[in-house]
Amino acid sequence: MRGSAVSSWATGLADDAFEHDGQLTKRDLRAAALARLAPHPGALLWDVGAGAGSVGIEWSRAHPSCRAVAVERDPERAARIARNATRLGVPELRIVEGSAPEALAGLEAPDAVFVGGGATAPGLLETCRDRLAPGGRLVVHAVTLETERLVIDLHAALGGELTRHAVETAAPIGAFTGWTPARAVVQWAWVKP
Numbered sequence: 383m384r385g386s387a388v389s390s391w392a393t394g395l396a397d398d399a400f401e402h403d404g405q406l407t408k409r410d411l412r413a414a415a416l417a418r419l420a421p422h423p424g425a426l427l428w429d430v431g432a433g434a435g436s437v438g439i440e441w442s443r444a445h446p447s448c449r450a451v452a453v454e455r456d457p458e459r460a461a462r463i464a465r466n467a468t469r470l471g472v473p474e475l476r477i478v479e480g481s482a483p484e485a486l487a488g489l490e491a492p493d494a495v496f497v498g499g500g501a502t503a504p505g506l507l508e509t510c511r512d513r514l515a516p517g518g519r520l521v522v523h524a525v526t527l528e529t530e531r532l533v534i535d536l537h538a539a540l541g542g543e544l545t546r547h548a549v550e551t552a553a554p555i556g557a558f559t560g561w562t563p564a565r566a567v568v569q570w571a572w573v574k575p
Contacts, residue, residue, distance in 0.1 A: 393412065393413045393416040393417070393440050393444070394409045394410065394412060394413035394416075394440075395409065395412075395436070395440060395470070396409060397409050399470065400434045400435070400436050400439075400466050400470075401434065401462050401465055401466055401469075402433065402436075402462065402466075403434075403458075403459070403462070405433035405434060405459060405499065406434040406436055407433065407434075407436050407498050407523065408549070408564060410547070410549045411523065411547055411549070411567055411569070412436055412437055412440060414545070414569060415437055415521045415523065416437065416440055416441065416444075418519065418521050418543070418569075418571040419437075419441065419494045419496060419519050419521050420494070420519060421441045421444035421445065421448050421494070422444075422445070422448075422493075423445045423448065424447045424448070424449075425449070425493040425494060426449045426450070426451070426491075426492045426493050426494075427441045427442075427449070427450040427451070427492060427493065427494045427495070427496060428450075428451050428453060428486065428489065428492040428494075428495045428496070428510070429441070429451065429452045429453065429496050429498070430453045430482050430486070430495060430496065430497045430498070430500065430506070430510065431453070431454070431455075431482065431497060431498045431499025431501070432452035432453060432454040432459070432463055432477075432498065432499075433459060433499060434459070434462060434463060434466055435452045435454070435462070435463030435466050435467060435475065435477075436466070437496045437498060438450035438451070438452040438463075438467075438475055439463075439466055439467055439470050439472055441494075442467070442472035442474070442475050443470065443471060443472055449474075449476075450472075450475050451475075451476045451477075451478055451490075451492075452467075452475060452476070452477050452478070453478045453480065453482050453485050453486065454477065454478075454479060455479070455480060455482075455485070455500075457479060460477050460479040463475070463477050464477055481500075481503070482500055482503060482509070483503065483505045483508075483509040483510075486509055486510070486513065489513075491514070492510075492513060492514060492518065493514075493515065493518055493519070494514075494518060494519040494520070495510040495513075495514060495518070495519070495520045495521070496521050496522075496523075497510065497520070497521070497522040497523070498523050501522050501523075501524065501529045501532060501533070502526075502528050502529055502532060507520075507522065507532070507536065511572075511574065514574045516574055517573065517574060518573070518574045519572070519573050519574075520542075520570075520571070520572045520574070521570070521571045521572075522536075522569070522570045523567050523568070523569055524567065524568040524569075524570070525565055525567055529568075530568045533568055533570035534568070536570060536572070537570055537572075540572055541572070542570055542571055542572030542573070543569075543570070543571040543572070544568065544569070544570050545568070545569045546566055546567070546568050546569075547566065547567045547568075547569060548563065548564075548566040549563070549564045550562060550563045550564070551564070
């Protein structure tokens with residue numbers, strides 16, 4: 383598997399497989415996003431607001447001919463994405479350091495786009511939608527109320543699939559075990575007609 387430190391081909395690698403500073407699309411949400419992004423041989427993904435690069439990395443691991451571009455404005459995170467990609471067997475992942483939508487100019491048109499951060503940047507989602515070919519897939523994760531409002535409005539205007547994900551994991555509470563909730567995320571998935 384191209385030098386991978388992790389042997390599974392399935393999406394949803396453990397969160398600790400990635401070096402990160404907290405800006406990471408967590409395992410369950412990453413698997414849900416990738417299911418809707420639908421990687422296939424030869425397809426290109428833009429991972430916008432890439433954080434730790436987890437979505438682009440897992441997309442690239444789906445098939446040797448899958449390609450991804452991770453767009454990240456923070457230089458430290460961009461360097462972290464490069465380390466994660468190399469360690470997880472996809473050193474060819476392209477990293478573009480810069481703010482979107484400006485950083486998207488000149489990139490090859492994608493088959494799919496994941497927006498994990500920065501969706502409220504003026505013109506970003508419009509640029510992503512415009513650059514997709516017919517049948518292309520866009521998945522946006524909303525953590526903030528502002529982004530949630532944006533994707534709810536887009537869903538009302540354009541359709542697609544709107545899902546709210548609330549994940550809880552078991553964790554110790556003293557000598558007992560209880561549920562620890564993660565921040566809920568609204569996911570908008572849309573296919574360009």
